[in-house]
Amino acid sequence: MQSQTTQIAILVAVGTLIFLLVPFFLVMYIRSYVRHKKNHVLEKETMKQKFEAEMLQTLVEVQDQTMQTIATELHDNVGQLLSLTTLTLNSINLGDSEKAGKKIESSLSLVNKSIKELRELAKLLHGEQLVENGIGHAIEQEINWLSKSGAYELKVSNQLFDLQVASPNKDLIILRLLQEIINNIIKHAKASYIEIDCYYAHETLYLKVKENGIGFSYDEKKQKKTGMGLNSIYKRIEMINGKLVLNSKLNKGTSIAIEIPYP
Amino acid sequence: MRIISPIIIAELFCLIAAIFLLSKDKIKFWKVNIAYLCIALITESYGSYLSSKSIHNIWWYNSFILLEVAFIFYGLYHCLKEYINPKPLIFGGLGISYAIFITYAILDGYTTYANTTVTVMSVIFVAYCLYYYYLLLKDERVVELKYHPEFWWITAVLFYYFGGTTSNLFYWILKFEILKNFPLRLIIFYITNIILCSIWIYTYICRAKQRKLQS
Known part of the structure; x- marks a missing residue:
């Protein structure tokens, strides 16, 4: 009987020890879980801040690009038109009323053209409103300025008008990506033909740009660390969970295909 | 005979800590802690005195x-209300505990230790404590666990009632004495009480820190 009681006592003592250890390990587990949760939240917060900083940077770059376009337009287009108007008006001989009338008419036409150009430029000044009418319109505007230069043969298929979905943050990044790609083409590609194709399907936005320029070796650029524009493109695409496929062959041009989950 | 037991010492320390750290608290539950510990200390002291005089x-x-049942349920209510509406759970548990207490008081008499009530209420308390942990982990907010008074208050309750489960279950046959006049049940009771009081003291320190930060 005594032995049985001793056995029960041992059982109870061991049981109690286990029953005290269980809450101890439970508390340890909860502490570890909460610590991981805290780290995860901090990580998320950091990522959010990074994204916001990147968005701000993108906006600044878009505005900078717009300013450059406006400056070029004012110098090359409006400036020339107004100079021509001044020359025409200066050459008016009031004694010859028939010729003077024609010159005044011509000057008026030049002034009207200048006003039209200035209106177009004014639209661009609202850099942040560029994507307000949708990514389709923003891309179209970007292509319009490119076509105005007359330096490239363009083939454009823009199917992004009247999209039922929108994502202003992504729109801004997509527009900046296109600007960066076009800039790279203008600065380095020496192309004569550019093909731009953009469309939306299966909750994905596709943007494809192809040109017939001199091409380059991506690995070489990466090694020389000169491809900063490309790095920035890759970084931004990664930020919005997109994909980029780049194909380039020396003297055979470059093609860039971008896929972005949208909206 | 012993009047001053380790439980009385632990409760006394806990009460002193509670008075120092919680007396200025504006939340009712924390003030009730002082009152409860005061009553617990009186109960333990008088119980020990009766025992020393060999009075039942x-x-x-x-x-x-x-009172213990009511206080612990009140504490659980205070902690759970952060995440859910705990009224049905609390009143349900309270009802079950009191019903069992009354039933056994009628059946066995008031002078027989209400071990069934203690066992059942321990199970309920443990379940509610674990439910609190679940809600805490599920919640999207991140809490500084190290200084979270509610978490430590619950932890103390879990240690006390979960740790005492085996001795509750074997209550009637557990008179095995490790030392003279020290049955194993009493030693387990001392240990769980000391753990409870120690964690509650830490809880009150956390609460005082929290109050300072919030003011």
Whole structure:
């Protein structure tokens, strides 16, 4: 009987020890879980801040690009038109009323053209409103300025008008990506033909740009660390969970295909 | 005979800590802690005194169980209300505990230790404590666990009632004495009480820190 009681006592003592250890390990587990949760939240917060900083940077770059376009337009287009108007008006001989009338008419036409150009430029000044009418319109505007230069043969298929979905943050990044790609083409590609194709399907936005320029070796650029524009493109695409496929062959041009989950 | 037991010392320390750290608290639950510890200390002291005089003291401890049940459920209510509406759970548990207490008081008499009530209420308390942990982990907010008074208050309750489960279950056959006049049940009771009081002291320190930060 005594032995049985001793056995029960041992059982109870061991049981109690286990029953005290269980809450101890439970508390340890909860502490570890909460610590991981805290780290995860901090990580998320950091990522959010990074994204916001990147968005701000993108906006600044878009505005900078717009300013450059406006400056070029004012110098090359409006400036020339107004100079021509001044020359025409200066050459008016009031004694010859028939010729003077024609010159005044011509000057008026030049002034009207200048006003039209200035209106177009004014639209661009609202850099942040560029994507307000949708990514389709923003891309179209970007292509319009490119076509105005007359330096490239363009083939454009823009199917992004009247999209039922929108994502202003992504729109801004997509527009900046296109600007960066076009800039790279203008600065380095020496192309004569550019093909731009953009469309939306299966909750994905596709943007494809192809040109017939001199091409380059991506690995070489990466090694020389000169491809900063490309790095920035890759970084931004990664930020919005997109994909980029780049194909380039020396003297055979470059093609860039971008896929972005949208909206 | 012993009047001053380790439980009385632990409760006294806990009460002093509670008075120092919680007396200025504006939240009712924390103030109630002081009152509860005060009553617990009186109960334990008088119980020990009766025992030293070899006077039957079970009725005295049984009366305290009624208050203990109410206080622990109130604490659980205070902690759970952060995440859910705990009224149905609390009143349900309280009803079950009191019903069992009354039933056994009628069947066995008030002078028999209400072990069934203690066992059942321990199971309920443990379940609610674990449910609190679940809600805490599920919640999207991140809490500084190290200084979270509610978490430590619950942890103390879990240690006390979960740790005492085996001795509750074997209550009637557990008179095995490790030392003279020290049955194993009493030693387990001392240990769980000391753990409870120690964690509650830490809880009150956390609460005082929290109050300072919030002010």
